[in-house]
Amino acid sequence: MNSITPEKIKKKLKTGFIGQQLHYFEVTSTNDIAKELASLNAKEGTIVIAEVQTCGRGRLGRDWLSPKGGIWLSIILRPEVKARDVFKITFLTAVAVAKTIRKLFKLNVEIEWPNDVLIDGKKVCGILTETNIRGEAVDSVIVGIGINANIDINFFPEHLKKTVTTLAAEVKKEVDKEKFLHTLLKELKAYYKMFKENNFAPILEEWKRLNRLFGANVEVISFNEKIMGQAVNVDQNGALVIKLADGTIRRVISGDVTLLQEKR
Ligand code: BT5
DSSP, X not given: OOOOOHHHXXXXXXXXXXXXXXXXXXXXXXXXXXXXXXXXXXXXXXEEEESOBSSOBOGGGOBOOOOTTSEEEEEEEOOOOOGGGTHHHHHHHHHHHHHHHHHHHOOOEEEETTTEEEETTEXXXXXXXXXXXXXXXXXXXXXXXXXXXXXXXXXXXXXXXXXXXOHHHHHTXXXXXXXXXXXXXXXXXXXXXXXXXXXXHHHHHHHHHHBSOXXXXXXXXXXXXXXXXXXXXXXXXXXXXXXXXXXXXEEESSOEEEEEEOOO
16 A cells, blocks of 8 residues: 655655645644644644544544545645635635546546535545634634545445445545645645635636536535525535525525435
């Protein structure tokens, strides 16, 4: 099984921005390490990569299974944005991951609001964006990215097997993690630059093109409320716009989506 080492990546990375510092260990969660480094004034672009996470985290305190073979990383960013605009970083990260998978493997990759990347409807990547606020301002944003690269699908518990996939399972061979990471960081760098230049509109367009939900009937669980309707758009705050059966429009800022019926 090939592994990523800081030396290998540094050699390949000509991007001056992302990847300036690398820390490479087995960790509880790369987001936790990155958060700690950020509080110690680590520079924008610092990346934490781990081969294994012993306490990988999803949203809302959920577990993220992170065995050897995956790509588990967190990037420290210090954008000058309002907290309400941080969702844009999750969106651009999802686009960068999707584009990387398309480019390298030509697979049918889609984005599912708010933070998943799927191949043929199965989750291959999750993104956990966490914001650290100092006073009124955003001090740092930790972008955690988990990619199921070379993991045997049988590793996953029964209840996840139907909804999860891995790159190796899709391409039926082990993938080059180093090349994947290198390509991903290049894409991320380009999209993040656009974002910082206030050029988010084309990224959002791309996100919308890659989105699998629009036109589909969905069920969203948001703050213990179940909302059913047709997913029609996302608004300028990153909220999912849902049209209910009676025509009412609901905007959901946070939640979990289940696809009930494909697009019509
Ligand atoms: C996510 O949460 O999808 C965000 C996952 C972020 C993981 C990265 S890895 C690097 C960094 N360090 C961390 O500690 N985290 C980030 P959410 O949408 O809440 O999805 C979590 C749910 O996905 C779980 O409750 C499981 O049902 C499922 N799951 C767990 N492990 C998985 C895996 N490896 N692949 C696909 N689904 C998984």
